[in-house]
Amino acid sequence: MGNFGVVIFVFLPFIIVALMILAAGKPQPATASAQSIYQQLGGEGAVNAAVDIFYRKVLKDSRISHFFEGVDMDKQAAKQKAFLTMAFGGPHNYTGEDMRRGHAHLVAKGLNDSHFNAVMENLGATLKELNVPGHLIAQCAGIAESTRKDVLGK
Numbered sequence: 001m002g003n004f005g006v007v008i009f010v011f012l013p014f015i016i017v018a019l020m021i022l023a024a025g026k027p028q029p030a031t032a033s034a035q036s037i038y039q040q041l042g043g044e045g046a047v048n049a050a051v052d053i054f055y056r057k058v059l060k061d062s063r064i065s066h067f068f069e070g071v072d073m074d075k076q077a078a079k080q081k082a083f084l085t086m087a088f089g090g091p092h093n094y095t096g097e098d099m100r101r102g103h104a105h106l107v108a109k110g111l112n113d114s115h116f117n118a119v120m121e122n123l124g125a126t127l128k129e130l131n132v133p134g135h136l137i138a139q140c141a142g143i144a145e146s147t148r149k150d151v152l153g154k
Helices: 005-023 037-041 042-062 073-089 099-108 112-128 135-146
Strands: none
Touching: 005 099, 037 042, 037 135, 042 112, 099 135
C-alpha cells in the first residue's frame, strides 16, 4: 500500500462521518412524515367524515350520550371539525372556548376519566372504521389525550 493508500485508509472513517454530517444538513424531499396529520388523514373531507361518524358512535354510547342531551349537534359537529382541523395541523378556524372553560359545565354534571376514556374509544373506533393507519391513530390519540386534564378541569 503506497502513501496515498495509507492516508485514505487512516482517514476514511473521518471522511465518511464528514459526508454524513454534510448530507444531514441538506433538505430532504417531502415525505408523509413531513406532512401534517391533517394532510395525512386526507384533509377537510376526511376530518368531516370522521367527526360525523364519531358523533354517531358517541350518541349511541350509553356511557356518554347523556352529556349531549339538548345539544345542537350540527353546531357541535362544526366546532369539533374546526378544533380537530386546527389540532391536526390544518387551517386554524377554531373560535370556540379553551378546553377547560368549554367543558366546565360537563365536569359539574360529573364528567370524569371514565367518560373521557369512552370518548377515546369512540375516536379510535372511528379512525379504524375509516382505515386510518395505526401510526396516525396513535398520533391522533396522543393529541386527544393531551387535552384530558383541561377537559376534566384538573
